[in-house]
Amino acid sequence: MVCLAVAYNILNTFISKMAADTITITLYGAIAFxxxxxxxxxxSFMSWKFSVLNKIPGPIKDMTFKNWLIGVFLQVESEDFMEPQKSWWKEAGEDTKLLHYSALFGxxxxxxxxxxxIKKVLTSPSHEDPLYPKGFEYLARVLGHGLVTLEGQSWHRHRRIIQPAFSINFVKxxxxxxxxxxxLKLIGCWKANVNNDIDLSSHMGATTLDIFGKIAFSxxxxxxxxxxxxxxDPDCAVELKNPLIEGLDAALTASLTRLLLFNLKMPFMERFFLPKLHHAGxxxxxASDNVVKNAQKQSQLNNGGYKSLLEFMCSDSSHGALSxxxxxxxxxxxxxxxxxxTATLCTWAIYCMTKxxxxxxxxxxxxxxxxxxxxxxxxxxxxxxxYMECFLKEVLRLYPPVGLTLRSASKNTTILGDKIPANTKIVVPTYLLHRHPKYWTDPLDFKPERWSKTAEKDPKFHHFAYIPFSAGSRVCIGQRxxxxxxxxxxxxxxxEFEFIISPSLEGKELRVSSxxxxxxxxPISIRANSRCG
Incomplete structure (x- = not known):
């Protein structure tokens, strides 16, 4: 019994000492962390406060901790697309060439x-050590490493493998x-409901999705x-129910939490903070893997019909094959x-017809x-x-489907005489550029004739002031x-139809979001009146 008591006291003392040491280590570790x-x-705050970028006109005048923490994030999120930037631009003056602002955590x-x-940024070499990469860490978590998010040699390899699939003969x-x-299916549905409102974005989305599904993926x-x-049943909403689409919609759903995780460089925490979005991903x-497998089967069974884009990608080429x-x-x-x-382009095109x-x-x-x-x-x-060509170009000018392009400075550089530090996000505001009075006569007027081959060339026009599909080596591969x-x-x-705006939208000013x-x-809602009575 005495031996047991002594052993118990020794063990208890050892455990207590271990516990005390663990608490001490944990405490020191927490303090260090x-x-x-x-x-x-x-x-980070001091780098932001004394940044050379503060010499560039912008909305933030007071270099306080609060402005470092939040920046203009809440303003940009709460207002219409590009409205804050337009107001800062107006305040700085029409001749302003660069605007500087900051978002979360400076x-x-x-x-x-x-x-x-913009020409300097977009035409900068992209295939080797790009000076202005896209830097789409957030988007890469959703879409993976494809043509939009890849950089350098990896992007160049993918582009060379995929480019032949977009030959003019294949496209036509x-x-x-x-x-x-x-x-014709869509026309039949609209003719069955000539007196009902059409949610244009949903209907165009369904149509282009089926088109692209067949052509791109079989x-x-x-x-x-x-x-x-x-x-x-016109009261029934048009919902695109498909595992691939549901996964895409859920994965693209933005949230403050996800943005914070990427600003803090902790995307690996997504599965804990956003489990539903992680599961959707x-x-x-x-679902994407299943589409690939189906395309590979179709490629083996193809008996002379045209190949899908994905079948082209599945094939070996002189530049190798994609895994x-x-x-x-x-x-x-x-x-x-x-x-x-394309759905967005068609939606805004029909809206312009009603207008x-x-x-x-x-x-x-x-x-x-x-x-x-x-x-x-x-x-x-x-x-x-x-005239259709001119019309669509003008739609793309005032309503470009992608309203801005982002780049990131990979190293210290200079743009238009101003020093730009590494890791600065470079914004190319397509939406604003297409309405810039410096490059367009009557910039807010919808004038398809400005694109006519017989029209007198606008003396203000600049090729890099019109970039609906971007420009340079990373121009959209699918623009044609x-x-x-x-x-x-x-x-x-x-x-088949004459389009009019829905009575519920008559007299209303549409706000633009992105x-x-x-x-x-x-959302744009129209009525389609049959021309055949």
């Missing part, structure tokens, strides 16, 4: 409002084979089924870049001059409609595809 965090915050942004400055053949049938999204359900990956993981990332990238942007009836009539006359009431409309015939698709869809619809692509608030 918070000390390092405090030093990092102090250093994250520095420089907006370029000069076409020559694929669109002619796919678009008319799907648009995949049936069956999004038009939701439009067909709407035609039977997993499902998104799985399964790389193919998955490109599926996610093309899903959003390939269907959402300018004389322009709509001229488009109809051109379509009927090129085709009879029942003639087949294809890409080649649409390509000959010059998107323009042909939009022309074909709109020509088919214009021949979530990947620019959208209207409230």
């Amino acid at each position: 918070f000390g390092l965090v405090g030093c990092a915050i102090f250093w 994250k520095q942004f420089v907006m370029i409002l000069d076409a020559d400055g 053949t694929a669109l002619d084979a796919c678009v008319p049938d799907l648009v 995949h049936e999204f069956e999004a038009m089924k939701s439009v067909e359900q709407w035609s039977q 997993v499902l998104f990956d799985q 399964q993981k790389e193919l998955r990332h490109e599926v996610k990238t093309f899903l959003i870049a390939g269907h959402e942007t 300018y009836p004389s322009i709509q009539q001229r488009l109809y006359d051109e379509v009927m001059e090129a085709h009879g009431p029942k003639d087949k409309i294809n890409v080649d015939t649409c390509d000959k409609m010059e 595809f998107s323009m042909y698709e939009a022309k074909l869809i709109l020509a088919l619809l214009i021949r 979530f990947v692509t620019i959208r209207s608030d409230p």
Whole structure:
């Protein structure tokens, strides 16, 4: 018993000492951790407070801790798209070439409002050690490492493998084979509900999704089924129910928490703070893998029909082949870049027709001059409609689907004579640039004729003041595809319908918002009156 008591006392003393040492170590560790965090915050604040960028005009005048912590984040999030930047620009003066502002934790942004400055950034070499990479860490977590988010040699390799898939012959053949049938379904649904409001964005989204699913992936999204359900029950909302789409929508849903995680360089914490979004991302990956597997099966079974874009990517080329993981990332990238942007273009195009009836009539006359009431409309015939081309260019000028482009300075550099430190975010404001009075006569007026081949060239025009598909080596690979698709869809619809704005929106001013692509608030709603009575 005595031995047991002695042993117990020795063990108890040892455990107590261990516990005390553990508490001490933990305490010292916590002090060290918070000390390092405090030093990092102090250093970040002081770097922001005394940054050379503060010489550039901008909204933040007081270099206080509060402004470092929040910056203009809340203002930008709460106001209409580009409205804060427009007000800062107006305050700084119309001749201002650069604007400086900061977001959460002193994250520095420089907006370029000069076409020559934008030319320097967008035409900078991209395939080797780029000076102005995109720096899309956040977007890469959603879409993976595809053409939009890759940098340097990796981007260059993907581009060279994928580029042949966008040959003019493939684009025309694929669109002619796919678009008319799907648009005819849409026409049938609209004719069944001529007196009902049409949520244009949803209907265009469903149409372009099915088109792109077939052409790009040999995949049936069956999004038009939701439009067909709407035609039977107009009170039913058009919902795109598909694992790939649901995964994309959920994964793209922005939140303050996610933005904070990326500003703090802790994206790995996403699964703990945002478990639902993390799970959606997993499902998104799985659905993308299934699309790749299906395309590979289709490629093996293809008996002379045109290949999908993904089938081209699955094939070996002189530049190598993409791995399964790389193919998955490109599926996610093309899903959003390939269907959402064209749907947005068509939505704003039809809105402009409702706003300018004389322009709509001229488009109809051109379509009927090129085709009879029942003639087949294809890409080649649409390509000959010059006014349609001018019209779409003007839509893209005032309502570019992607309203801004981001770059990041990889090292210290100079833009338009101002020093730009490394890691500064460079903003190319396409939406504002397309309305800049320095580069456009009557910049806010909708004038398709300004693009006519016979029109006198605007003396203010600058090629880098019009960049709806970006510019330079990283210009959108699918710009020709998107323009042909939009022309074909709109020509088919214009021949059948006269568009008017929904009575619920008459007299209302639409606000512009941006979530990947620019959208209207409230959503654009129209009525389509059949021209055949």
